[in-house]
Amino acid sequence: MTKTDQQVTPAQQLFDLTGEVALVTGASSGLGRRFAEVLAAHGAKVVAAARRTDRLSELAAANPGIFPLALDVTATDSIDPALEAAERLAGPLTLLVNNAGIANGGRIVDTPVEQWEAVQRTNVDSVWHMARAFAQRLIARKAPGSIINIASLVAEKVGVSSASYAISKAAVLHMTKAQSIEWARHGIRVNAICPGYIHSEMTDAYLASPAGQEMIKRIPQRRVGDPSDLDGSLLLLASRRASGFMTGAAIAVDGGQALS
Numbered sequence: 256m257t258k259t260d261q262q263v264t265p266a267q268q269l270f271d272l273t274g275e276v277a278l279v280t281g282a283s284s285g286l287g288r289r290f291a292e293v294l295a296a297h298g299a300k301v302v303a304a305a306r307r308t309d310r311l312s313e314l315a316a317a318n319p320g321i322f323p324l325a326l327d328v329t330a331t332d333s334i335d336p337a338l339e340a341a342e343r344l345a346g347p348l349t350l351l352v353n354n355a356g357i358a359n360g361g362r363i364v365d366t367p368v369e370q371w372e373a374v375q376r377t378n379v380d381s382v383w384h385m386a387r388a389f390a391q392r393l394i395a396r397k398a399p400g401s402i403i404n405i406a407s408l409v410a411e412k413v414g415v416s417s418a419s420y421a422i423s424k425a426a427v428l429h430m431t432k433a434q435s436i437e438w439a440r441h442g443i444r445v446n447a448i449c450p451g452y453i454h455s456e457m458t459d460a461y462l463a464s465p466a467g468q469e470m471i472k473r474i475p476q477r478r479v480g481d482p483s484d485l486d487g488s489l490l491l492l493a494s495r496r497a498s499g500f501m502t503g504a505a506i507a508v509d510g511g512q513a514l515s
């Protein structure tokens with residue numbers, strides 16, 4: 256039997272993110288906006304990044320502790336300057352949430368090459384560039400940190416007509432594992448969240464369609480998620496006290512859909 260004399264930490268302290276400085280990409284809507292709000296509500300300083308800066312300014316105005324930052328994650332030359340700008344706004348970064356993403360449907364044979372490339376650039380290349388630039392900064396200052404990559408249910412479960420997106424999210428999941436192994440020695444944890452269908456601008460039109468309504472009947476919990484359904488997994492992975500021994504993990508938050 257293993258004996259531990261560690262004191263039990265109350266949940267409030269376990270998930271207290273005071274001192275953490277987070278950068279959330281794609282924070283102008285949906286999941287990313289919610290991630291920024293939840294991290295800030297638990298004491299982190301949060302740099303909220305996206306292209307629609309009007310929305311980021313509104314978010315920052317309503318939430319002390321959130322700082323807006325214009326960033327197109329596909330403009331790879333602007334990533335290092337953006338991280339520098341983020342640190343000028345909020346201090347040395349300790350947490351990166353790679354959330355920005357786009358989706359497009361369609362069968363492979365019908366997908367224009369430009370659409371395929373846009374999905375891979377936004378969903379895969381940007382995660383590689385953002386994480387690499389973030390890790391380089393932390394390694395240089397010998398500081399620990401954490402990366403949370405937003406993958407998807409379809410990273411493992413491919414459906415017809417979502418190939419470009421599913422392939423991109425499978426790459427995010429594999430990248431999470433590769434990054435976690437490479438950076439564990441530097442104290443940088445890398446984990447993923449795999450959401451199922453969650454209400455957002457990305458999904459609402461599909462969810463309201465007849466095909467979407469049929470799909471919902473096949474989810475074991477018979478419902479779609481709300482961005483708030485991800486609060487717990489986000490806080491778990493963000494808190495080094497709560498998940499300091501977790502790296503390379505992927506948490507499914509999908510109402511059981513991966514099993515159906």
Ligand SMILES: NC(=O)c1ccc[n+]([C@@H]2O[C@H](COP(=O)([O-])OP(=O)(O)OC[C@H]3O[C@@H](n4cnc5c(N)ncnc54)[C@H](OP(=O)(O)O)[C@@H]3O)[C@@H](O)[C@H]2O)c1
Binds near residue numbers: 280283358377407
């Ligand atoms: N909703 C779901 O059911 C679901 C399920 C699994 C995974 N996900 C993933 O969760 C993430 C968020 O999706 P969501 O549902 O919240 O969709 P959303 O409401 O459409 O939000 C997407 C966000 O990504 C940002 N973005 C897109 N391209 C960008 C770029 N080039 N540079 C910077 N930001 C960019 C958008 O901001 P701007 O347009 O302002 O730049 C927006 O804030 C995505 O990675 C998505 O694949 C969603």
